[in-house]
Amino acid sequence: MTGKTALSRAQVEDRVLGVLKWLVIAFLAAITLLPFYYMLLLSLKPIDALLLDPGSLWLSAKDFTVSTYQDVLRSTDAGGQGFMRFLLNSALVSLGTVLLTLAAAVPGAYAVSRLKFFGHRQVSALFLAVYLFPATLLAVPLFVIFARMGLSSSLVGLAVVYVAQTVPVSVYMLKNYLVTIPYSIEEAAALDGCSRLQTVRKVILPLALPSLMATGLYVFMIAWNEFLFALLFLAADPGSWTVSLGLAQLSNGVEVPKTVLMAGSVVLTIPVVFLFFAAERLLTEGLTSGADKS
């Protein structure tokens, strides 16, 4: 093969890949954005407009309506679908889960990252091994226990289950961040007379704030999006449905118009997406980067 043909092959590949790259980018943009655009679009039109022209990709001014949102948010007593109540339930469960999970995970993560105690290697492996077991395996005994304790349709029981699901991954995430905090900072705190607990509270936790936020956010997303356990525990009691469960249960029936439920999907999706993008920027600012230099 001469140098000239090799060069031309490289040129051909460059051209083809150059075009292909833009095709791929356009394809990716289409598959990620179109479904969400479609969700928003349908939530803003009455059901008749959807049935009349299912293929339309835009919204004409005469069809535009926000009554779907009013309908979906209004309480059931007022003839709506009661999503306001579901939103409150979801928020309570998710925030409770975040607080409980962080409280349970921070000491463990600190110990695993810093202290050479007996069995510190095995512990972190054990925490991760939990994910080998399917959630359904956990579902059976918890279902029975909660049925026994009378917690089966309570939000507290649900939060406890979510804590079980999120503690292991939280320990893992926090540990990965804590090992990057220089040890000399802790030594400095100790020289200034801090006890181990004070060091954790006054030095490590503030420095680990970005990681705490990220972990908390991740836990919040898991709890907010979760469906299986909500279905198992709360299906019988519409008053304590979470948004996910409410939407899934109502979409099984035929009596609620699809566009109203689409408004419900938007309401369900917006908090998570908003939080995610708000925090993505915050998380990129490293806090420790300059802490050890002076």
Place this chain on the structure above:
Amino acid sequence: MTTAPAGAQQRRTPSPRPTGGPGRPGRRPATARSRANRAGLAFVSPTFLVVLVVVVLPIAWTVLLAFQDAKLVDIQGMGLFGNWSLDNFSDVFASAGFWSSLKTTLIYTAGSTAGSVLLGLVAALALRRPFRGRGLLRAAMLLPYVAPVVAVAFVWEVALSPQYGIVNDWGSRLFGWDDPIAFLSTRAYEVSFLGAHFDIPLALLTVIAFECWRYFPFAFLFILARLQAVPSVLEEAATVDGATPLQRFRHILLPQLMPVIALLCVLRFIMTFNKFDDVYLLTGGGAGTDVAAVRVYDFLTARYDVGAAAAQALVLAASLMILLGFYFKFFGNKVQEEA
């Protein structure tokens, strides 16, 4: 310079005298180590307790339940032990559709894992170099992964609906489909291609497509991060030596990415194998998409047969372990490198 033993700098009392005292200088390192040991155990015990109570004990109880004849109604008066039997397992293995469900689970898991990792790889390669709007697209691509599964499953359900779905409407307009296609409730769709007739498992393929769509951002994030850590001198050297872009990908980038791809495959395989929500929400487990996790749910809620549900869940976990065992036996070193 920071090699002092973990407990050495710890001072509980504000007294200026160093702990340990001048009398026994030889024992100080041991004391420091044992103190770190004690502090470590004290710090880890709350977390450990939570994991033990809400994760380990329930799983252990599942194992017990699987060997007992347990229905939800009479579980109130039942003790932890007693009436051991293998009935649940023989029921599970003999029950209609057990083997086909296992096969469906395998196809679903393998297809979704391969598809999402492949799509993630392609996306990472396409978004590797900066261009206008790259940050925006990168953020948008995380949407399917971040959004609640119930919401996106509902959007897919509506979009694919034979009556009012946009896909069928455009399909009949652009491709001239005669009849609307019920993507989520067709077990076998007949296709003729070059005179030959095939049956394709349409509902299963649709569910796999959903899974790929939802999880390719996960693979994309991992692969892009690794891609940006590949030293650029490697590729520059290869370019100077006359390697074409495809050759550079095959011989420079791919070997660098292989460990993270292997890790992703394992992670996605484990998660998809146990997946319940996606299939349940899209098809309810009908039309040839009866994955094992949905069967556990059916045992539990439709028949209140706790023992059979536990046995089925256990069989599922055991098959996953066996598959992973095989994997780690043959490809284990690659994953360990990355982890």
